[in-house]
Amino acid sequence: MTAKLRLGMVGGGQGAFIGGVHRIAARIDGEWDLVAGALSSNPERARASAAELGIAEDRAYSDFNEMARAEAAREDGIDAVAIVTPNHMHAAPAIAFLNAGINVICDKPLAATTEDAEAVAAAVKASGRHFILTHNYTGYPLTRQAREMIAAGDIGAVRVVQVEYAQDWLTEEVHNKQADWRTDPAKSGGGGAVGDIGTHAYNLACFVTGLKANALAADLTAFVEGRRLDDNVNVMLRFEGGAKGMLWASQVAVGNENALRLRVYGSKGGLEWDQETPNVLRFTPFGEPPRLLTRGGAGGTADGQANLRTPGGHPEGYLEAFATIYANAAAIIRDGSRAGAPLPGIEDGLSGMRFIAACIESSGNDSAWTRL
Amino acid sequence: MTAKLRLGMVGGGQGAFIGGVHRIAARIDGEWDLVAGALSSNPERARASAAELGIAEDRAYSDFNEMARAEAAREDGIDAVAIVTPNHMHAAPAIAFLNAGINVICDKPLAATTEDAEAVAAAVKASGRHFILTHNYTGYPLTRQAREMIAAGDIGAVRVVQVEYAQDWLTEEVHNKQADWRTDPAKSGGGGAVGDIGTHAYNLACFVTGLKANALAADLTAFVEGRRLDDNVNVMLRFEGGAKGMLWASQVAVGNENALRLRVYGSKGGLEWDQETPNVLRFTPFGEPPRLLTRGGAGGTADGQANLRTPGGHPEGYLEAFATIYANAAAIIRDGSRAGAPLPGIEDGLSGMRFIAACIESSGNDSAWTRL
Amino acid sequence: MTAKLRLGMVGGGQGAFIGGVHRIAARIDGEWDLVAGALSSNPERARASAAELGIAEDRAYSDFNEMARAEAAREDGIDAVAIVTPNHMHAAPAIAFLNAGINVICDKPLAATTEDAEAVAAAVKASGRHFILTHNYTGYPLTRQAREMIAAGDIGAVRVVQVEYAQDWLTEEVHNKQADWRTDPAKSGGGGAVGDIGTHAYNLACFVTGLKANALAADLTAFVEGRRLDDNVNVMLRFEGGAKGMLWASQVAVGNENALRLRVYGSKGGLEWDQETPNVLRFTPFGEPPRLLTRGGAGGTADGQANLRTPGGHPEGYLEAFATIYANAAAIIRDGSRAGAPLPGIEDGLSGMRFIAACIESSGNDSAWTRL
């Protein structure tokens, strides 16, 4: 075993949610050590958060620009930085680290504005560094398997895509750290649920089908009185090649926790997958009995078998899928090649930004079909 | 027990599908005797079909007009006629029997054209007879229970409606009696899947929520080469009061048999029901654990408990739900009152026709929002 | 269509449960007319019950012996009698009708005592009449399909049988017509849950596997204070050929409605079926993905396809399975042959009685292995 890679983190201080998830994901496969962080812009909280995480004092920054400079200058500087701030704070640190020659692992969506997103893309291009966007649901063995099966023609030509992501935690007016920035246009961008979870659904549909969407018609709604961003997202999609889709994302769908679900139907078969029971993929060849493909079970594809930690029947979940993103990131940073690791990157980030923008535009234009 | 009611049937001869279903439904609760029929317009097949069903020779007609006249003239004439022909053959017999003073139980959709539908509606009004449209999924105890729960405010104000009806039997080009008329505009009307199953989905959503839809945006597709009518239906809906909905109907969704599924979310809770496992209704009060309400189980409402033939755990299904339509029809014909029986009728038929027409219009108009 | 067969009924008057189920089952396929009955031993209730069911006054008996004599003497006498009384009242009417040359359809278990059971068996043999025991769960298309698949070697040699039947309606002390006789040794026989539902589970296991059990070890319990018969049944089974089994039947398993479930594992595959979702059979060939075989779906066997009333996805349930018993009974009465209809009969009845007796004996003998 070569030595562990060194990871830095921007955001994710005390009280944050997704930062902790990134840290567990980075630990699971033993490929990363968290050694530096600008965990908060508040110096005191940054220091305290770093101390809790065992980060040395001299690598506990409160300014990400300083961190990028300092880490780039160290011999034992970080191999990559994880950016886990609210949306509007993705672009600046991403650009700073890329410009400093440091690989970036960034939470989604890519940014709060199109301008920011394009600036990141430019920095990725200019730097030649790796940029990985944590569309973590693509890390599940069975979403990858579904992708390979479709690419191999197992369901024929894709015709129908049904994707949905339903939650209920914003059913009522709620105020906490997570809710506040997600419902604040200044921090989240112009999209609410559409950016927070709609982009995951859209990304997963494109990832699995291998298709690009050409156009969409959207109807966004904010059901909770006083809410400034959408909490329910109805979208019709048209894909290249003629496939048609529907996408529903909601944070007011009472009784749903984190119900990301994808169904794809082609001329020869269908595939269905549900994030809350992620260890089974329903495969329905036309005219034959439905088959239940399990994580680690019979009928697995190369990618479906590639990142298993336990045999079938030992449920792996959200954190393991997320960990696979980190394990794959480590592999490509070590190898310098992305071959074999279907990791979401800057193109997916830009695509997600176009999706958000198109949804907002279409919804504001009486759901007119809008190009992507 | 008063004597059984006398039922006649138009359509449903040898080789038909839905006629047989109506006959079983009429038998289950012992309220009806099938005594007359114009089972086919082919005299020979009409006679043979009638003989198989134990219908006396003198009441085996090949012309529904003659049947309406003759039955109206008999002292022991039929109490109601079931019309189970293809769509384009609903209106003429319906009008003939209504004009002869005979109650009508008619398969859905109401007709193949708006003109025909309005003519039926006029005949209903003029005749004062009962007209029942067999949107049979409203006969399930738990769809009725869901309707009562929403009316009682159990989920608060309805916000989000997700309804879908997925099948796969038209995945490839197929030719048989059932497929042929359903894919023939001359017999089915301008809608394919949208009329055949989309209307069921739409009706169920309105029935359960108690809401009317104001407008829709639709994207209809015929995926199978050479098919003249839609086989996949994507629709966004806007309901009175601000609720938003999505409706998906497909006959090319490989791996789905008869997957009618409704999910409704309100400000205080949610309800989910699936026709293929119809004996459970998932109820999710906000902030509480989801509850599984079963047919005949604890927590039943009046209508949910009203037409049970067996205790909970003894699965009742499609035929029992259909039978409840017939049992309720018998009750209102005996009583002369519809009170207490939430049976779909002429208004639902007209609503379904508007739905089909609006879908076709919107889809032809680049999915523009279209009034209902 | 030949004329309907004529059915009589003993038991099943006002307030009864299973009698109504038999009547619906007899109606569904249109093969039977209920024309005579000794619905109660109370003459007034017998008359009133008969009137409610449209039975002519002169065929409303209060004495089953008289009914057997009178019906045997009529030209239009009944073709079969359904016996739907409590267990201790099965044998006498069964023998009376058999001796009168009338076919018998009898509810299970066969009788309350071994002596009664043997007397019925003797009468069956002497009379040459058909005797059908309504182990109705064998009427489901997918239990029959499972049976055919095992017979065809689809799962190899049977090794492991897990069968259970869980209910909760006797969780507390309860008094009503159904509970009273089932918990009264004088009416139910020496077995409580073991006779009422354990026999169904045992019958289904033997029916599907095609195996006979050689011996059992049982531990019966009455959990509710003051209850005189078992309400929970734990059994280990040894089958001919070396297969091992477990059988659990309980009427105090809170949260279970009518959960009859069978799982069979062989050297090459497995089969799993659950009565509450009866339209799917899980088939697991070793080393391959599990397959979901549906009622009416791909992969059906001859018996699995033989008694379908609707296509796949239109759930058929308990009443349809029961109706298949009646439809098959009609067929064998018309044909005089049982070929092709896997109907439970007198041998199954005797086998069930031996099962009950062996459970009671074993349980009283510290669960010693007891021959069947």
Added chain:
Amino acid sequence: MTAKLRLGMVGGGQGAFIGGVHRIAARIDGEWDLVAGALSSNPERARASAAELGIAEDRAYSDFNEMARAEAAREDGIDAVAIVTPNHMHAAPAIAFLNAGINVICDKPLAATTEDAEAVAAAVKASGRHFILTHNYTGYPLTRQAREMIAAGDIGAVRVVQVEYAQDWLTEEVHNKQADWRTDPAKSGGGGAVGDIGTHAYNLACFVTGLKANALAADLTAFVEGRRLDDNVNVMLRFEGGAKGMLWASQVAVGNENALRLRVYGSKGGLEWDQETPNVLRFTPFGEPPRLLTRGGAGGTADGQANLRTPGGHPEGYLEAFATIYANAAAIIRDGSRAGAPLPGIEDGLSGMRFIAACIESSGNDSAWTRL
């Protein structure tokens, strides 16, 4: 954050299974660093395995006795050792480390023989060190929640316990590192499936119900020709207080991956949990609709909420449950107290050994009831 604890490992070298699982579990919550190991008794493989895991050369041992001595002597010696060898190699290292004053985390079952098990117990007692047995299924939030609910009386007095653990990986004769020692009496002990997975099922039933079993009647079978240890285990149980149970463990149940399932029914309610879908616990209060309690959802108990890494709907699985054992172990080692952490220990290990021995004895004695 205090510094990480230092972990050593005995066993778990190249080609092993459970060692890798322990290492991931130890990493997930960031409480442990693996710093020493006797990963194999083969010196070369021990060195190579250690190098792969980043263990310093001077702490890569091939003899666990040497490791115990050396680590006890270091100032930075390990805080605990994980023993992940085959069953017959648990006792010797456990005793060596305990005697050296080092805490032990040991895989289950406790040992291959009763004598070995008692020797470990004596060493635990003499040393005063912590001894944790990785019955990892007790680390699931919802098994802990079930335990608390039963202790709180939520289902009343326990009456019926149904527990099962079904796999199929030994359906045929198979030879690999995992299968070989598990089917070899010299390494596994006298039990096959009964020790490997039966002990998990038994432990879980006792853990959740809080009950001790008094006696059992067992029927063990080896279905695969030539197999020397049982691969299918049928057991009836009697618990203190009168509850009755059934336990089934099988490694030839084709189509089952790792199906550990527990159902408990009491006088007032029931609880059902399935390891393959571990994020939901079905709770059925008598006379009320079943409720689905989710990991992190409404209705959680203290222990049910205590070790969550993500919100509800983000499936956590086998590795997270295992990690909780390690996180809790760290906590009690830091605190010196077990309060609040329901960790399985030496008593559970002895109980499991008695279970194995009683199963073997009973099965050899024609399933006679045998004391535990």
